[in-house]
Amino acid sequence: MTEHTNCLRCGRVLRNTKSIAAGYGPTCKAKVRAAAKAEIIATYKPHQIEKAHELIEQGALIPLRGHIYLAVSSDGTETYRTHRAACNCKAGLKGHHVCKHRIAAHILSLAA
Template sequence: MNAAATTHHHTSCLRCGRKLTSTKSVATGYGPTCTRKVKAAAKAEVVAQYKPHQVAKAEELIEQGGLIPLRGQIYLAVSSDGSQTYKTHRAACSCPAGIKGLHPCKHRIAAHILSLAA
């Protein structure tokens, strides 16, 4: 069974580690306070560096719980169709777009947003 094909339900916040109680928070992996902090971080620094449609895709990835922390600022990112996972950091990603390196992928931008929200 592919690990990416399974649905992840988080019992603690992926950012701060507190226990999640609401259904929406369990599904996304972030509590309401951390969700606000992540969105504020995205607007502050990231919007100036990336195109708006890239930031929107990265925010959507975070909201869907598609970035799972591994260690430090390295994350496991789930592909759009849920069939694969990639290791990502704000500086690099193992997805096809990240390997080509022409433009930052949504996984890298999402990792960047989360690193700013820490």
């Protein structure tokens, strides 16, 4: 897990050790969670949303530009570029279902 000294959402300096570990300040973390409720719950299945929240809470989605993110794999050995519309992970490239990286990017784009 990577520690961030600035909030991944707003860019403010993080001072609390819990916030540094998560990558989000308390206000931004609340906004990210609130953004997921309306649109996300209606779009995705509960187990998919839970996996996406785990990625966000672990700080495994790093903003690159716009709403494009660098997603870290579960074992930390690979990275993927993801957006709410596409992801270059194995599941994303197969296109059978929406991967957790895309769902997490969708949640973060709604919170911006």
